Amino acid sequence: MTKFFLLVLCFFVAANTWAGDTARYSINELRLKYQKASLDEATAKEFNRQMSAYNGKDPLVKAYQAASEAVMAKYVWNPYSKLKHLQTASAMFQEAVKLDARQSEIRFLRFTVEHYVPRYLNLSGHIAEDKKRIIESLQEYPESGLSEGLARTMRDFMLSKDHCTAQEKKILRDVKI
Numbered sequence: 254m255t256k257f258f259l260l261v262l263c264f265f266v267a268a269n270t271w272a273g274d275t276a277r278y279s280i281n282e283l284r285l286k287y288q289k290a291s292l293d294e295a296t297a298k299e300f301n302r303q304m305s306a307y308n309g310k311d312p313l314v315k316a317y318q319a320a321s322e323a324v325m326a327k328y329v330w331n332p333y334s335k336l337k338h339l340q341t342a343s344a345m346f347q348e349a350v351k352l353d354a355r356q357s358e359i360r361f362l363r364f365t366v367e368h369y370v371p372r373y374l375n376l377s378g379h380i381a382e383d384k385k386r387i388i389e390s391l392q393e394y395p396e397s398g399l400s401e402g403l404a405r406t407m408r409d410f411m412l413s414k415d416h417c418t419a420q421e422k423k424i425l426r427d428v429k430i
Contacts, residue, residue, distance in 0.1 A: 283314065298328070313349070339370060391425060392424065
């Protein structure tokens, strides 16, 4: 799970700011905090504390709220606590997707978490649909509304390791960013 967080966080740092920032929950700042949270327990706790206070309806902020729960699973030793954080993250991701099913960054965040959650926990049920949405949005680039940095980050991540089939990788390699 450590490799997952390092890889995802490096990608998010490279991504440009998405429109829709709010004063306390700037998407660019949330990306950076998420990156730091994956590397440092104290930062993860502070990030989770900040995100736990969020009661708004911005779907992307809600997705980062879910990601803050998922990253906390890395720092608790009790298996029950790990599972509880992952279940909470799963429910929050579900709510974020319900608010904006077309938002690719939400789908990407959920995909990156679910891809690394052990399958036997039954918390990885959205991988196929999220991957489909991610690939579609990359194929639609730049009309998809993704920034160049975020599109590149998503494409590079999807091309790495076993995230996609050979056919899907061919499609992604043909995307011009």
